[in-house]
Each structure stands twice: as structure tokens, then as C-alpha cells.
Amino acid sequence: QGSDFSLELISAILEIKTFKLSTKMNALQQKYSLVLKSETVYDKLTKIYNFTHNLVQKYIYYQMSEDFRLDLHSALVDTLEEFFEGEEIYKVAEPYSYHFGVANGIIDENGKLQIENEIEKESLKKYLEFQKYLGKNYAKEYRNDETVQKYLEISEIAKLLNDKKLEIDFKLKLSNIYHLLGKRKKIVPLLEVCLKESKKHNFRKLEGDSYFDLGKNSFNKADYPKAIDFFAKSLKIYEEIEDKKGVQKIFGGISTIHIYKGNFDKAMEYLKKQLKISEEIGDKGGIAGAVGNMGVIYLDKGNFDKAMEYFAQQLKINEEIGDKSGVALVVGNMGILYLEKDDYDKAIEYLAQQLKINEEIGNRSGISTAVGNMGNVYYGQSNYDRAMECYEKQLIISEEIGDKSGISTAVGNMGNIYFEKGNYDKAIEYLAQQLKISEETGDKRMVAHSVGNMGNIYTEKGDYVNAMKCCNKAIAISEEIGAKPILCYQLNFKTQLLFLLKKYKEAQNLNAERVRIAEEIDNKELIFKGKIISEKINFALGNKENPPKQLLKILSKSENGEEKATLNYELWKMTSEGKYKTEALKFYQELYSKTSKFEYKKRIEELS
Template identity: 25%
Template sequence: MKKVYILIFTLSLFPVSAQNTGADSLLRTLNRTTDMSLKTELLNKISDAYKSSDPDAMQKYAGKALVSARKIHNEKEEAKAFQNLGTSYIILGNYDDAIKYFNLSEKILSGLDQNDKAIKEILAKVFGSKGIMYSEQNNYAKALENDFKAMKLYEATDNKVQLSKIYNNIGVIYDSIDDDIKALNYYLKAYKIQKEIKDPALAVSCSNIGLIYLTENNLVKARKFFDESLKEFQKSPNARGMGELYNSISQYYVAKKDLKTAKNYLLKAEEICKSTEDQFGLSNTYLFLARIYFDENDLDQSSDFVNKSLQISRDLDLPEAMMNCEKLLSEISDKKGNKEQAFIHLKKYNAAKERLSRAENAKERLKAELNFEFEKKQIEKKEKADWEKAKWIFGFLLLTTILIGIFFFYRNREREKTLLLQKQLAEFQHKALHLQMNPHFVFNCLAAISSFIVQNDKEDAIKYLAKFSKLMRLTLDFSQESLVTIDKEIEALKNYLELEQLRFNQKFDFKIFKDPLIEDDTALPSLLLQPYVENAVIHGVVPRKEKGLITISFNQTKEFLICEIEDNGTGIETSKKMKENSMSVHKSMAMEISKKRLETWEELEKKKVSMTIVELKDKNGASKGTRVLLKLPLEYIKD
């Protein structure tokens, strides 16, 4: 479901009459005055008054204000005129011109008295408007940067109305990248102010907050905020917001197993979404209705609604909605006994899921980058405060000041180096996750499972689907941890190799040994060994004519965990001479990333790590396989 931005400048959702009472009154005043300063102010106010009805008129009067302000050298009004021009171009969807005028306004304001409250207000409005513009372009990093600048200025001027809007918009950005904790924090800040000042936007904030609590399965708090949102919408009607709220409330009743009430709310939502032409909301409504009818075993009704949702989702290009629709259509076809149609929808579901996975990975990368930048700025801010304090206290002692400066210099350099290494390690870990399950492997596994379903071999289908699900769950769990226990690693490798055996028709056997002296809480870096094991499968045993064997062993010395991966395949040197294909390119990238992770981990932890890959040969010098040997410093999972 979508969240609602509360704009720094109010935009009407529908065309309104060209007649603008506020602008007309200002125009009459303008025609009666001869004072150039007052005329310039009035022209900017007239421009601002047209923002909800006529962006062309807004540009016209902003242009006149700009000319007038330059004639009388009034930089504050000149900055206002640029700000109004930027706003008009956002409304018209011309972001290039909008940012040009906002930057001109910001440049002028930065050279004026920063203690002047009016200057702070105009500058905050510029930053807030830029935040909206970047949010519309999905450039969340720049949107947050500008929103935080606006937030600090509005906090300084104690402008509660605009501050509540900025808090909401920051919450929407964090919500868009699935950072629910930060999103909820800013929504609640906006809610607190809106409740205090009786802001009509309170209904929207309550709806957004309730939806996050519903996502977290906190039904009591979700119901509390949904009820409050309903009351506020009755005071300040907003048809689109009401439609989204009805959709959200329906899912509350679904969670409470009250499908009849859920259906009633969805029918209300459908009526509103149709009247407001809210296609996004209507897509959700139809999908929710389809699920309810499916649960009630009314497959025809379910199929009708899910197809409506799918059509809208395709028109709006909504990958998550398309994925959910195809999944439900596959389940409906399966229940009707149409296995062939179920398989077709399952393939479409897998394609949509893969596309959504790429989008989710992009969100995770963005979230990590935003967190890294935020933490870095917090560190820099703290250090700057510490430095200022030290300068005031010890400024008169030159020698002490120099020593403190040297101390901070070296400490900062080490800290920045550590932060850089941690960022690199996180990036390599993310890339390792992205490459962990290559698309050919995932597709073939799903195709094999689907084949079992079509052939009505439910026992094997369930068995291999369970293995595949378990492997994917472990892989995702690993992505959250820098270290995993050895038993979890062995479990993941076992699941992976069993699936590869299915994929290649039992082309190879495998054995995994663990030294009984190794403690259960012994750990190793997550997502590290799988690329080498996959390499043994793809480039080692699979090309052999005879049945292959892969042996994985874990041993321990006083200081090291020794991981050995050995296969009786074609050998690394022979494999290099074979023609590279897309799968080998994938794996070479994964192995290179694993190598860089080891190097970065070694430098960060100040512990020795070694990795060797050798080709095994018989007494005649012929290749008989490859051995990968990893020596990792002993690590343990801390409680």
C-alpha cells in the first residue's frame, strides 16, 4: 500500500475554478499601491496564491516579482520569486527547471542574515520543496538530505505546521525503503504535532501509523490508529485517503479472521477508488477481495477479482502486485485441477518475483548507504562538537592544542579507515548474497519442482520444495549476520548440494566431515564457502563423464579453522581452458568477491587468513581434481 506525502506547498488533486479569491483580493491591493517594495511583496504573494489552481499564473507573477525585486535590489523577495518559480515547475513536472530555480533561491538566501527568522523560513521552504521533488524522482538520499536541512530550520523557528509536514515526508521516504522503525519514529513525531495544532493532515498520519503497526502484527495499536483516522477523516474529508484507509482496515479484519467485515470495507474502498480514479488503491482492493473469496472457496469470484487487479497492476507496472496476482491465479488453477494453467501462472510468478527481488536488493543497498551516511555524519558531528569544546577550554595553551589536534587527526583517520572497511565488507557481503543463488540454479530448481507438481509426484515435489525453501531461508538469514555457526553452514551446503544433485540428475555424490573436537559455537563468515562448492560442482564434477565426488571437511588447530573442499573433477587448470559461459562468469565474480571479503576481513580483524587452490594430479601427471583450502582464525558466536 502506498503512503501519502504531505506537501510543503499544498497541491490540489483535482482542477479547481480559475477564480481565486485570495489572488483577486491581492490583485486589487496591487492596483492601488505605488510603493515598489510593497508591490514586489504583493506580486510574490499573488504568485503563491495561484499554486493550487494555476501554475502558469504562478509563473507569470513570480516573473514580475523577480524583475521588480532586482530593480529595487531586494534579495529576500528575489529569493522568494525564485522559490515560487521552482514550485510552479514541480507542479508542471519539469524537475530540471525546478531544481535550477531552487538552487538560485538557496544561493541568495545563504548570503543573507541567517539569524533572521523570515530568511530561515524561506530557506526551509526551499529545502522542503527540493525534498518533495527528489522524492518524486525516487532519489531518496537527496530527498532526505534536503528534508533534514528543512527540519533543522523549522525546529529553530518553531514552525509546528511545516515541521509536522517535514516529519511525515521523512517518514514516507523511510517507509518507501522498508525501514519501518525510522518511518514509525517520524510518523509519530508528525502525529504528536498535528494532534496539538489540530492539523487536518492528522488523519493521513494516523492511517500511515496504523498500517505499520498492522505490518508488525500489533493489532491493538493498529486498530487504535485506524479508528482515530476514521474520526479525523470525518472532520476533514479526503476521498483518496479514505479509500486507502478502508483497504488497510480490511486487512486488520482479515488478520482477525472476520472475513465478512473485511469484505464490507473493501466494497466501500472499491466505490471510493472508482469515484476518485485511484487505480493504485483499486488494484489493492481487488487483490484483497480475491484472497477472501479464495479462502471462502468461491474460485470463480476470486478469479474475476484477481484478474481485475492483475490488469491494473500491468497498466501501472507494479511488480509486487503482479507477483501476488500470478501466485493466487496459480493456486486457483491448481484447486480447479488445471495443472497446466497453474504451471503457466507459476512461471509468471517466478519471473515477477525475480524482478521484485532485484528491486528489494536495490532498496537494501540504499538503506545500507543511508545508514552509513547517517552514522558517518553523526560521528563527524560529535567530533566537531568535541573539537569546539576542546578549543574553548585549551585554546590558550598552544602546546596542548597541538597535541590534541594530533590526537584527533590520527584517531579520525583510523576511525574513517575502519568505517570504510566496514562499508566495503557490507558491500561484499551484499554482493555475495546477490550472487549466492544464480538465476540458472534457481530457475532450474523451480522448474524441477513444478515438473513434479504437473506429474502429480507430490511427495518429491514437497520434499524438494522444502529443501529449496530451507536453503533460501538460510541464505536470507545469513545475509543479516556477519558470522554464522559451522553447523548452519554445513546445513546450508548440504541443502545446496542435494538440490544440485536433483538439477544434474545425480551426476555426483558428496560427503561432509566435521572434526568432533570443533565446538558448536565455532563460526565463520556468512556466505563464504558456497561459491567454492558451486565451482566444484559446475566446473569440476559435472563436466566428467563418470560420476563425481565432492568432499568437504572441517578441522581445527589451536588457532585456525581449516575448511577443505575437494573434488575429483576436471581440475582447475583444465577448467580454465574450457570455453567460458554465463554461469562461469557468475561464479568467477562470486569467487573474486569472496577473495576480497577475506582480504577486507583480515585487515579489519587484524588476523591472518589464507586461501589456496591447487590442482590434484595422479602419478602420471594427469589431473584428478581440485582442492580448495581455507585457513580462518577461530571465531565464536557470542551470546
């Protein structure tokens, strides 16, 4: 098979003494452009020759008659079985299965399955075992395109053998590879076929697996009610058939939905269930998933030390079990953690690891995510040119793999860059693109983000009418899907807007609700902003305590440069005292020297 061949193997097939064959080979080396390879390819086949061009090999091969070629394939099968006894034959599974397939009329000489041929059933079953072995190895090595072809072939063989269970099983496996490759349009139709066939033949486990994968797909579109519905159906089946691994998998999926919705206590409840079952059955992958998502909760709540502790546990397990995809995921989360801490060098270091692993395993969706996250680091550093480069790469990859979610994220982030640069019209243009894509895909979470960010831009432009429309729409969507973190940010925007419109009482009531939610999800940034706007509202309503004691108390405890800049700025605005103005200017200049945000620049100009 291919352009390599073994002198020792040919000697055995043709029953010619090795010395005599060697003499012939010396002449053939010149005539047919053969090269003796220096490395040992197989343990027992040492003398390996190689054609310098594949066309040479094909020319020589097709000079032989078809019957003689088939005899050669049969002879190769027999010889390989002599060289590799028992389980050792799997060491040469690829060439062996090829020659076996051709010799038995299962595949043609190009490796294409011969469906129209009458194939002996036992031979087909034997060939199938090797294809399953190869498919498993290809998937493990992330040879994704080859895995797709192998799974499609296995599904076709299953049809020939009338093995419906095997056919559905490998179609489900195929849907996961399509996800890795970003071929999203192929996933749902395939899963719907799997579900229909599983129900028809009463394959309960496969029915549960189909519901689970449909739930994952709905989650990816932020259709949380539909995802929960699919997960509930899957859970019912797994519990009925006592499939504990399936049950823990569902608990993990449900917990992720609660994380996205900001229901952290509920999420932790499900993760503890997932962890307990995974430990009981010794499922290290399930353990890694559970502790990793616990880390995500602590990250979202701003407890970075606790988050890193859980991420470290997850990383150790994923490395032990050789889960490269899992390793990429956790180092990416570590990178995001360092980004949240403004440790940009460390963030880039971890995100570069995430990118490298995803490139090695061919996970293009993961590559897109890693590049986008690196863009977020540069964005945080106000290195907008580098950030834009990353977002453009993310956009290109996402378009190539048909990942509309990735496209939406990329164009939205581009819009944010234009906003930071003060180019509000361009920012609106890109966010409108993000909104259109998100509405098309039904990703309500991203719709809320897009509309909310557009509202923020309209506020900066002084277009309060459109700003209010956007805020109200974003709030309604956030409430509909139960996404508390997004809702909290949108309530923050609306509170600020109401304050600008001098609707102080309305702003006060809304701020109280916003602070309650911020405390519930333990978002320290929004709790801080809530306290600031609360004091500004009280001051505007006539509580002219000079200076406001609450702000002074917060200032005395703050160790954050941005918080100190904000507090001194607001104290100056309320009291007109020069000392606060001087301090605010100093802090904003320090901040701007590190990250040249447009917001800092505006404050410096105002204070100078």
C-alpha cells in the first residue's frame, strides 16, 4: 500500500531467497527510482524501500493484470498474518485492512467501499473490526478528516450487515467530529435521524445519547429552555436504564446552563451531583469536567485563587488521561483568569498554549476561540491594532468552518474596538451585523449583548431615545432567558441613562434591583458601580452631604487604581474640591499610560 514496500516481505510472498532478490533490487533501484529508507518502519520488516514519486509506483502496479494484483493482495494478507501473529496484527492495521479489503472484494484498489458486491459476511465483519480500531485511533489523534471518512465507512458497513445499533452509534460519533470541524449545518439533521431510528428500534441508550447531543446543540444557540427539555428527556432514559455515566453527563450539561444564566448556587448543586457519580464509577473525564466548571463559577464570581485551584485539578486529570481537547479548554480558562486579573503577559502565555494544542489536534473551532481570546487580551491592553488582527483571524476561521457564533463574536468585538476609539458610527455598524447574525441563529444571549452594547453607544452619542429602546430590549431578553449576569449589566446601563435624563427616583429604584442581583451573583465590579451611582442619585435628590461619607469610606478601603480614579472623579464632581481633581487626574494618567482607553483619555482631558 502507498509508496513504501519491504524487501523482506516481498521475498516471503514470492518465495525468493533474500540474497537473489537483493541482487535484482540493486538493478531495480536505478530503473524505477527506488530509495532505501534508513529508518525501521515495522519491528519485523527492516528493509523498506520507497518510490520517489507515487506515479512510478502506480505505473508499475497497473502493468500487472487485475487477477495477479488480487493474488498479490491475498499473498500480502497471508504474509502479514505470519509476521504479526494474534493481536500484533493491529500494529499494521492500516495496510493489513487495506489488502484484506481489496483481496475480499470489500473495497476497490482506491479504498472505496464496494456496496454492490456480494461480500462474504464473516470477511466483512473482520474488515469492520479493523475499521473501528482505526477510527478510534484517528479520533484519538485528532485526524479529524480521516475520522469522518472512517466513521462514514463504518456506518455504510453497518447498513450492509443490517446492524442498526452500530450505524446509529457511529453517526452520533460523527456528529461530534462535525462539531470539532465546525460543520454545524450537518449536525442537527444527523442527530434527528439518530433519534428517529433509535426510537423506532427501541435502542434506549442511543435515544438518550441523541437527546443529549440535541441538548448540547440547543445550548450552543443559547436556546436554554429547549436544551433543558432535551436534557430532561435524556436524563429520564439514562436513569431508567441505570446509565450512571450518562446521568453525570446530563448533570454537567444542566450545570453549564445555570452558569450561563447566573444561577451559581443551582449550578454548584448539579456539579456536586456530577462529581459524586463520576467518583463512584471512576470516570476521570467526568471528574475533570465537574471540577473545571466549579472553577468557572469561582472565576465568574471573582474568586481567582479558588478558581485557579479547581483549574489546576482539572488540568492534572486531563493530562493524566491524555485528553488534549480538555487540556486546551482548561489552559484557555486559566488565560481568561489572568486576563480578568489584568496580568496580560500570563494571559497571553496560557492562551498561546491553548492555540498550540488546538492547532495540533485540528480543532478549528478551538483555534478560533483561542485567537479571539488573545484579541481580548490585546483589547484589555488597548493595543487595538493587535486586537483587530486577532478578531479578523477569528472571523476568517469562523466563516471557513461555518461557525456563526464565532462570526458573531468576532464582529461584535470589532465593534467594541471602534467604540473604544470613539468611532461610534462604525461601532454601531459592526454591532448591527452581530445582532443580525445572532437573531438568525437564535442566540438570544448574544442578541442581548449586542443590543445592550448598542444602547451604551447611543448613550455616549447623546441619543437617549434609541439608547433607552436598546436598554429595554436587552433587559427583556435577559429576563426571558434568565441570564442574570447580562441582566445586571443591562440594568446598570439603564440606571446610568435614567440618571442622565434626571429621572432620579426611577434610577434609584432600578439601581436597588441591580445591586441586589449583583450581590446575588457576587459581581464585585457591578456592586462597586451600584454604590457609586447610589451616592450620585442621593446627592442629586438633595442629600448634599459634603463630601459624601459613603464614598470616602469606599475610597479609604479601595486598593484598585481604577476604583480610586473613579471615586476621586465623582467626589470632585460633587464637591468641586481641587484635591479630588488632582488625585483623579493622577490616577487616570497612570491608568492611561498602561492601557490607553478612550474613556481614560476623555477623563484626562476633562480634568486637565
